[in-house]
Amino acid sequence: MALLEVSHLDVRFALRQGEVRALRDVSFTLDRGERLGIVGESGAGKSVAAFTILNLIAKPGYIAGGSILFEGRDLTRLKPRALQNIRGNQISMIFQDPMMTLNPVLTVGEQMIECLKAHRRIRSREAREIALNKLRQVYIPSPEKRLDQYPHELSGGMRQRIIIAIALLLDPDIIVADEPTTALDVTIQAEIMSLLLELCEKHNVALILITHDLGVVSQVTQRTLVMYAGRVIEQGPTREIINDAQHPYTQGLINALPQMASPGSRLNQIPGAMPPLAKTPPGCAFHPRCGFSTDAAGQRRRDCREDVPAFVTSGNCHVACHMVRELVERDPVEPGEAS
C-alpha cells in the first residue's frame, strides 16, 4: 500500500464573485521514501495541492470532494486534534520564504524546542540535545551558538537549513517542500537541494517537491506530476517526462527553456498565458494555446474544446490529452517499454 494516496481531490474557493475551482480531480500516490515533483506555472494549483495534503486550506477554501489516505486514514475527515498529531510529526512542510516561516521574536532554539514539546513529552534539556543533533545533520557550523540566535541574525541559506532541521525534527515520513529554494541564490539553492536529497535518502523520508523549475525537479525527484489550471495533465517517471514528454504543454514548457535552443536563436514559446482559474476554458484547459488541438482544416478539434481528456497510459507515463490518446490507440505501447 502506498504511504499517501490522494484520489479525486477537488478543492474550491467560495468567493464573492462565485466559486473558483483550484484543484480538479487530482490523484496521485506516494510510496515510502519516494521523491515526487509537482511542477507547473503560477496559478496551476501546485501550492494548493501541497496545502491540501496537510489540510491547511483556509476559508474561503474548502475540500469539496476526494480523499487523502495517509497510512489508511483519510486526512480530509480527521478531527483537528488528530490532524495536529500528524502535522509536523509524520508529515512536515517547508515553505518558500524562510524569513516568513521562522518566528522573528523567538530564538532558533526556542522554536525547535517548542515544536518538540508540542508533540512529545520531553524535558527541555533533552529537546535541546535533539535540536542540536538536527542542526548538525544540516551542516550548520557552531550549532550551539545558532540555537541562541534570532532568525534575523542568520543568512537566507542558513535560515532555510534551520527550517529543514525543524522539518526533520520529529523524524517525519513525508516532507512537503513548497518552492524551498525560490527565494535563494543559485549556489545556495544547489547546496540546499543536495542537502535535502541527502537527508531524504539517509532517513528514507518521502519528499513532495513543489517547484516551477524543471531543472530542480529533474535532479531531485524520481516521479513528476505536471499541473495545468488545477488539473494534473501528465505524470510519470521524471526522466521519461524530461526526455520524452507526451503532453503538448509539458513539451512546450521544456522546449521553452533557453537551454533547449541554440544560443541567440528564437526560443520556442507557448503562445498566450495560463487562464485564471475562474475562467478555465471547457474541455482541455490547454486547448486555446495548444498547437495540436487544431485539425487538418485549421479548426479546433471538437473533443479538445468540449471533453475533458481522460488519462491514457503511454510508456510509464499517464497523460491527459486527446491527441496522445489517438496516438496510443493507433500504435499501442506496452507499459514498461521505454518509447
Add this chain to the structure above:
Amino acid sequence: MIQTLQQPTAAATVTTTDETLVEIRGLEKHFALSGDFLEQLRFQRGKLVRRQEFVHAINGVDIDVKRGEALCVVGESGCGKSTVARMVMGLLSPTRGEIRYAGERIDHLSPRQLLPYRRRMQMIFQNPYASLNPRMTIQQTLEEPLRFHHPDWSRERIRQQVAEVMASVGIDPEWGKRFGHEFSGGQRQRIAIARALAVDPEFIVADEPISALDVSIQAQVLNLMMDAQESRQLTYLFITHDLAVVEHFGTRVVVMYLGRVCEVAETHTLFSQPRHPYTQALLSAIPRLEDDRPEYIRLSGEVPTPVNLPSGCVFHGRCPHANERCRREVPRAIPIGHGAQVACHAVEEGRL
C-alpha cells in the same frame, strides 16, 4: 528528446561593433548606513566620537558596453549588479569613478543636462506589477515619455508613434484604453518594453526583466527583446541571476561578486571555459535537465557582508584555491585572450 547544445551559428543576427557605447571606469558606490550627522555621534570612553558605516556596494568596477551587443551582468543577490544598472541610468550617482556614454561623461550631469541622454537610454524593470502607474491607461503610459521628450510633437504624431510601437511589440491597440492591473505579468512586461522603446532609444538597461515571469512567458519576453534588438539595432545591458538566460541571450558576460568584477568574457568562452573559481562554482550550480551534469562545486560559507569587505580578493574566504596573497592583495583584471579578463591571482600565477 533533449538536444545537446549547439555551437553558436555563424548567422549571428546582430552585428557587434568594436565601438564602445558605455564606458564605466573605476566605479564605486557606498551607501551610508549610519544616518545623519547627529545619529553618527557616539559616546566612547567619555569622548564624543563620530562613527560612519557604509555598505560598499560597488568597489571599483570597469565595464565596457560595445555598440550592438547584449552585455549580461550576472551575480548573486547583493553583488551590486542592479546598482551598476541604476548608476548607468543616472538613477543613483556614483561615489567615485566615471561613466561615459558615447565618449561623453554623464555621471556628474545635472538632471536637465542629462535629458538628451535619457532619450537615448531607457530602462526595463524587474517587476512589471510595480513599474506601471496604476492610475494611467496603457495609452497614457506609452504617450508620457513621448510628450516629455518631444514637447514639440503634435498629438497626432504622438498617437502615430505609440501605434507603431504597440504594433512592433505585439500589443493589441484595444489595450490602450485599459489599465495596468487588467493584464497578466507577461503582458505588463510587454507594455513596459513598449514604453522603453517608445522614444526610439539605442541603449536599454534591463534589470532582471524576466525573473518575475513564468517559464513559458519568459520565452515570449526574451524573444520579444531579441526581435527588438535585431530590428532596432539596440544595445543591451542585461542584469540577471539566471545563467541559462545569459547563455542564450548574451554576447558577452560580466560576472560580479561583492561589488567587483571577477571575469569578463564572450558568452561561449565563459560557459565552455570558465576561469575564475567563482564563475566555475556558479556555472556548476545551475540546475540542468541532463542526467550527466558536471559535479557541483561546493563553496564553503556564504557571501560576506559588504559593510566590512574582506581584505584582498573579496572571494578568498570561500575560494578553494586561495592562498596568502589572495588574502592580502586585491587582484587586478588581467587579459586572458579573446578579449576576456579575469581578476584572480591563481589564474595569473598559472595555479589554475
